[in-house]
Amino acid sequence: MSVAEDEQDTTELLAAELSVELTSFIGCFGGGWTSLPSDGVDLDVDTTGLGNLFGPWHVHGRPFQIAMRPTGRREVEIGTPLGRWVGAGSLLWVVDRRERIDVDDPELSARLSRLAKTRRTTFRYCTSCARIVGPEDRDGSTCHDCMSRWLGVVF
């Protein structure tokens, strides 16, 4: 499955799960949602290792800007995705600044926008390739891809 197909499928599934028409969902949450990569090992959700007790997280944006998961028929939990390296090559995603909100709450768009802005303040352009990267994908001003490719650093 291509990235675009995965984003379309995930976005459509989230809209259906929340009983929101797709165009309304995209108007509020945006399109292009994908599953959080470390889904099921989100240790701050469940330290017993049984996985996410309230269902999988989904993320929006590249780098990820917002995390969201349905927690009820018309309710979502939203937050800021944070990547933490927990060993060589192991990036664990957790969700910070969580809050629950009804999908019909008029504050929802403003809250999503605030979370995304907060996360975007941590993004930087790589001085080597000029791509924008999150803090989990760089050391200093150079992204990990460039450090591997041009400096021989092994992650």
Ligand SMILES: [Zn+2]
């Ligand atoms: Zn780079």
